[in-house]
Amino acid sequence: MTTYMDYTISSKPIRIIDRTTDKSKLNIKSLAMISVGHLPNRKLYRRTASFQHYALVYIAGGSGTYRINNGEQMKVGKGSFFFFFPGAVFDYGPAHNETWDEFYFTVEGSRLQEWLDTWLTELDKVHQIGTDDAQQSKIDRIFMLMESGDPANLDRAALLLESFLYELVLSSQPRLREPSADPMTKLLDDISASIHHPFDAAEVCERHHISLSTLRRMIHKATGYSLNEYVHRLKISEAKNMLLNTHQSVKETAVSLGFKDVFYFSRLFKKYVGVSPQHFRTDV
Template identity: 50%
Template sequence: MTKYMDYMISSHPIRVFNPMVDSSRQKVKSLRLVNAGHLPGRTLQRSRAKFNNWAFVMITGGSGYYQVEGGEMQQVEAGSWFCLFPDAVFNYGPHADGYWDEYYYTVDGGRIAEWLEQWLPNPCQVKKAAFDDSLIHRMEMMFMLIDSGAPTNLDRAALMLESFLYDLASQPDRREAGNRERFVLKVIEDLSQSLHTPLEPAQMAARHHISVSTLRRIVHDYTGYPLNEFLHRLRVAEARNILLNTELTVKEVGDALGYKDTFYFSRVFKRITGLSPRSYRNRGGQ
């Protein structure tokens, strides 16, 4: 590692890692770390910059801009990352009188083509990430491996970078999946809490701003039951609790759960539990 001051770049010490390793001693041939660095408090702006290799730049503080081939001038905030690559012209850097904290990793190898084909989002777009302490630690670990000078550690750092970038690229998918799961649980919970005030599927769907078909799909995917069957099972589970803990008649229990036809309620109850409501109560739920 080289650590030095360059006031044209930053008023803070800069760390630059240039591994001096014979590439023939590395076992990972499809991905090679060319160099890496940490530029805290960077103020340098680049205009019409060109690059021979791919570089991945993570911004952990400050703000600025990023432009590819004279296209849209994109805003860069803390928690952003972007790509620099060959055969393109870039303008980027902190805003005038501003700064940003930058980590970067420059790589080469055929593996990058696979990233672009399979999972790396549009390389011309600034991407968002949540650079928490664990991600900062992973970047520092890559620096340590690079700085060791051991070919095997440089291989490890390259593979760690691949895993790191994959995790960054998949963060939006994981957030979307988490949001989707929370929404599904909210719908299921709403259905469970609406047993004593039964709603038509259209009313329930409208409460969550979805179509009835989407509501049916959510319930089936989550529970394995069609919507109506799931509702029957929820109501029967509640009916079992009421029968064992109150003196309400079978008719009153059915009415409370939206079954206006006592015979139909009893038939549904027996189909699911194997016992009629009266037998279930008499046998203490056994």
């Protein structure tokens, strides 16, 4: 990873991670990460910029504008994303005397054409979806995987980016969100999105206007598990991903999933996985 200061771009350190591993060592040839970057407090506005590769740009904070080929100037806000691609000219960046918090992901590979032919069909617009902890968690994991330089982790980073982008696209298209109007789907999505916080059943009930007994009954009917066991299984499943794909300690993993007691977390992990978190990380 390269971290450096460039006051023409930002008043804060910039993080750039370029792929240093030879592409021939990757197992997944159809989709590969080239680089990722984080430009916090970006103040630079670029004009007539062109790019050789496709890139996803996600704005976690701030606002500005984005324009393609001198066309319509589109507003960019917190929780929005847009794309760069070959064969076009872009003007983009925060407004005068303003900044934005930018993450970018540059990719290559034949798999991109499949995206463009099927679900990634609106490259020429700004998509607004909002922000949440689950999105930031995936971004952090992609950066950590890229930073490792390990070929298998670079493959994981590419697949995680594909999943991340797919969810962003689904979230930006109302017609594809219609199934979530189902109360059960909305409830399960809500619980899944909050696994990085201590679980509060009362808050879930309040958001969905149901009683605690109704919440327990709905979860058991949908999953076959009790409410507590379902939440624990979600958290432990995410813990397995974090232990394999990040450098966080067991304690840091526990805290990031809302556990105040690392020993309780370790007991739950062994209950559902069969081994302790430490052994799982070293044995897999």
